[in-house]
Amino acid sequence: MKEFEVIETLSKFFINPPGNIGIGDDTAAIKIGHEYYLITVDTLAEDTHYRKKWREVFPNLYRSIGWKLLAVSVSDIASMGGIPHVAVTSFTLKKGFEEKEITELAKGMSAACRHFNVLLVGGDTIRGNCEVFSLTLTGKTEEIMTRNSAKPGDYIAVTGTCGDAAAGLKILESEKIDTLEKRKLVEKFLYPYPSIETGEKLKLAGVKCCMDNSDGLLFTCYEIGKQSKVAVNLESEKIPVSKEVKKLFGDNALKLALSGGEDFNLVFTFPKSLKALFEKEKNIFIIGRITEGSGTYIDGKPATISSFDHFGG
Template sequence: MKVSDTGEFGFIDAIKTNTLFDESTVVKGIGDDCAIYRAAIGYDQLITTDMMVAGIHFSSQTTTPFDVGYRLGAANISDIAAMGGIPRQAVVAVAMPKDTEVSYITSVFDGLKAICRTYAVNLIGGDTVTTTGPLTLTVTLIGEVPAGQALLRSGAQVGDIVIVTHHIGSSAAGLALLLAGITDEQFAVCKKAHQRPEPQVILGQWLRQQGATSLNDISDGLSSELNEIAKASKVNIEIDSTAIPIHKSAVQVAQQLGVNPLEWALYGGEDFQLVGTMPAALHSVIAKEESIHCIGRVVSGAGQVILRTADGETYPLEAKGYDHFK
């Protein structure tokens, strides 16, 4: 059955259940001109919006409809994590071709609801329209952070250490696997990193509580995010390439495909891990955490990122993230 058969209100009826995962903050969910929610006293409000277009941001070859919704939620929740915040409320706008299968779009919403459930995000409203173009989805997410404590990209201080969570480059490795048609189970961790990336909400809050000075999520590649922090903070950042955490599974995929996994880590996006800076005095705290790695330090400078390679050479690391318009 296609969405043109159910009509707008039939479609809304099909997706509007199982949308509230923390009712304590919701006054009125789906079904009026606006949704209504309560903000916590003493907290700043965070807002982020992300748009995904079929054929540009995902393809049916590498992404199931469930994962389309899951990744869209992950991208937004990750932006809240990157401020050290708590994700709270989401609205979703969807433009669909009239011949979209209802089963496809309800699966997209199932994926979105699944990640919303995991992070206690309420889906409280939206808009549905038709388009003559590809399926297009916009999620807007509201989060909260204790007043004045949001982690900006402009807070890095000379002397800070640079940290990264978990592993990076795994999502790019997973995409390469999928495009190459490799289904080997031993690489499952990379495939999952691409298909169902986990936003680092808990670590983002933990880093804020520990006293991190800046934070970004890695949506466009490490090189791009580091350059954003360096530029916004008006400092230089020195990175030790041998310290960049790349999962052994991604290294194996890279060997099999004959590429350098460091390229994936530096320029592959959508890992949704966090990169940021902390006072060097916290190095011993970080050293105890398996999921956080020190990869460099902040020095004075005009906003450059310098990479030191395994053989001791240094060169400027350009921001080669994805430019949507080029």
């Protein structure tokens, strides 16, 4: 069973009342009065999202885990157009855990709480056989952007370069961090900066369809296509790749940009009437068009979706 099959199985048991969003989008959204209350949870686990041995090069690794633990959920709230509000966490620690790590984690998490204006109000701590950090975040918005509202004729765009975090992970796993370029990519992986302001700006401009690209650009496009029942057509030369990734990964740069996860940019679609507005924006890259049909295509050819799946394949 793959990750998406687990989620599909679960979603058959929990159908939400109309007007609310349940399983399937970046956050759940519950309409109360004229507002949507948003809620999302994400998890970072040892050897799935980080390795303790990375402390050899980043002694303060746990500070980045604390930062990232909140940032990944902020990204989900931002992709709905929301403002984050309150967080609770859950820690599973192994017997003999180090005190310094918890202090570092708290420093990273509190820095992120200040940066993203989130209140951490509680949590739960237990002992287990694998170290796991989980965080639940709420948010609010009057209008929402969803994965299922792309329309044929829309353009599709992304709010930053793709593949940087995946490149950072590759460097951290296999190479010496001996240049500024490598360090910059590793830091992008360790310290993601989702933008609440960007999500709000898109929503206020009238964007209806948005998702974050935590699972990679291609997977994100595939998901928008599947949920909106449309085809996504990308132009490879329009996909934004940083100069560092181009320089260090050469021919593999585009593959990293398409498949690599954890960049935490927003992917969104919009009608032609908004094209002039977004063309002016320095950090918005128009990468393709939405048409009738299904599937994701690159330069007219069906794309092979290879993204991170927790259960392989």
